[in-house]
Amino acid sequence: MNNYIPTFSNLQVRHIFVCSQCALCGSDIEIVRHLAYGCPFAQQVLQGLGIVTSSFPVDVNLFMWFAFLFKSLTTYSKKLVVIAYWSIWGVVKEKDSWSPPTIGRVKVNFDASFNQSLLQSVSEIVIRNPNGLLMVVGSFPNSHVVSPEMAEALACEQALTLSKDLCFCKIEVEGYALTIISKL
Known part of the structure; x- marks a missing residue:
């Protein structure tokens, strides 16, 4: 997952030259881990949906973090999380055009x-x-x-x-x- 999502850092690795700063918060390099749970903007979106992730461990790998997140959610909340991340990524992609x-x-x-x-x-x-x-x-x-x-x-x-x-x-x-x- 880390190497396939076209984050700015992954695009640079593929020699597609873009700014690697997070387009949402500008405070860190945009990698999957940052978009998933490090970006304050992403966290604000999730909190707006009633999904609190502050008690989740951030020192585990991304797959374990998502497993931990999804284990604690209802089916409806899981759908909201997927929609939220899809929307967050849409905002990042749209900013270029x-x-x-x-x-x-x-x-x-x-x-x-x-x-x-x-x-x-x-x-x-x-x-x-x-x-x-x-x-x-x-x-x-x-x-x-x-x-x-x-x-x-x-x-x-x-x-x-x-x-x-x-x-x-x-x-x-x-x-x-x-x-x-x-x-x-």
Whole structure:
């Protein structure tokens, strides 16, 4: 797992030159171990989901740490952890291709993942200022979703609602759902 996840440090080993600092916290080198349980931002996301990992041992290898984590969680919480880490990694990957909004605005990016067999989706929302600093990151699980288009529409709606609820008046919205964005 350590050598396969495309963290910045693993990309550098493969001679793909990128900055190895964690894009989320900037306080350490981005390796799998840091993203899993060393990054304060990742810990804040997990705590927001009600998953406290501060009592878990950090001196064990990554596989043992995840085994310890998953042993103490319900099936639903395990799903939330997987979604949270997927979202955290999505934020890191997206930062490389992200373009800033116009000065005086924030950029609201959204995306959705869809599980057809369970009729569930997860909306991912990231709000950044013109300097690229993360202001808000959110993941929202959705039930009774019947199509990928509905999942994207829900993600867009949740992004706009979150922006409004947080009193962001001047926003630029960006997502990959051209059909949904065109209809808006």
